[in-house]
Amino acid sequence: MLKVENIQAFYGKIQVLRDVNLDINQGELVALVGANGAGKTTLLNTISGLMPKASGSVKFLEKSIDNLLPSQIVEMGFSHIPEGRKLFSGMSVRENLEMGAYPKRAWKKREETLREIYNLFPILEERSAQFASTLSGGQQQMLAMGRGLMSKPRLCAIDEPSNGLAPMAVLELFKIISSLRDQGVTVLLIEQNVKQTLEIADRAYVLENGRVVLEGSSGELLESDHIRKAYMGL
Ligand SMILES: Nc1ncnc2c1ncn2[C@@H]1O[C@H](COP(=O)(O)OP(=O)(O)OP(=O)(O)O)[C@@H](O)[C@H]1O
Ligand SMILES: [Mg+2]
Numbered sequence: 001m002l003k004v005e006n007i008q009a010f011y012g013k014i015q016v017l018r019d020v021n022l023d024i025n026q027g028e029l030v031a032l033v034g035a036n037g038a039g040k041t042t043l044l045n046t047i048s049g050l051m052p053k054a055s056g057s058v059k060f061l062e063k064s065i066d067n068l069l070p071s072q073i074v075e076m077g078f079s080h081i082p083e084g085r086k087l088f089s090g091m092s093v094r095e096n097l098e099m100g101a102y103p104k105r106a107w108k109k110r111e112e113t114l115r116e117i118y119n120l121f122p123i124l125e126e127r128s129a130q131f132a133s134t135l136s137g138g139q140q141q142m143l144a145m146g147r148g149l150m151s152k153p154r155l156c157a158i159d160e161p162s163n164g165l166a167p168m169a170v171l172e173l174f175k176i177i178s179s180l181r182d183q184g185v186t187v188l189l190i191e192q193n194v195k196q197t198l199e200i201a202d203r204a205y206v207l208e209n210g211r212v213v214l215e216g217s218s219g220e221l222l223e224s225d226h227i228r229k230a231y232m233g234l
Contacts, residue, residue: 007056034207079153089133100150138169194231
């Protein structure tokens with residue numbers, strides 16, 4: 001479904017991505033894990049068209065998306081749920097959700113999709129008239145995910161949803177992310193929380209200093225000495 005080949009990217013003269021390759025098949029929950037500053041967000045930004053890449057190519061649904069605008073990539077069914085939530089803080093919960101339905105094929109179905117999102121996150125229906133800024137951290141992450149899902153994505157990339165959340169909120173969120181995959185949404189989950197992420201993902205890529213240093217099934221990676229020492233403190 002997504003094929004990322006030989007991506008190189010720079011900020012000025014500093015190279016942050018080196019020959020990155022990554023594939024996602026339809027229906028999979030694939031994780032991209034790595035420490036602070038590894039290049040995870042940069043990689044996602046190059047895929048979703050928010051940042052230029054120096055070389056390499058990205059195909060989504062077998063078509064090159066290298067020269068498309070971010071909005072065109074969303075229209076094709078790629079939803080980028082950004083790091084730090086990036087909510088419209090002075091708009092209500094419902095208005096934030098509606099903003100996610102701007103792609104043409106999603107707008108017509110927005111009432112029906114809103115129902116689905118409220119079923120997935122009942123708290124968002126209870127708080128629908130409140131400003132987004134008044135929600136708790138966990139609720140704000142749910143709203144960011146709900147807004148991303150309002151575009152009716154085929155593939156949903158979620159950048160560090162667990163960041164800054166209490167352990168209970170992380171558990172709840174990860175259950176919902178697994179359930180998305182069970183409902184047929186393909187997911188790219190970007191995280192620093194390696195153990196919990198590998199527990200729900202099918203496969204994962206490990207990014208260090210802009211390079212993929214390991215990839216494999218989650219089971220294999222959970223057993224790997226490098227992962228256990230460097231990311232799980234074992
Ligand atoms: N706008 C920018 N200008 C210059 N350097 C940047 C910029 N954004 C990121 N970087 C640098 O690029 C590298 C990769 O950053 P990136 O945000 O992609 O990492 P990350 O893996 O997402 O980290 P985190 O888990 O903390 O979000 C880091 O060294 C970072 O300091
Ligand atoms: Mg990041």
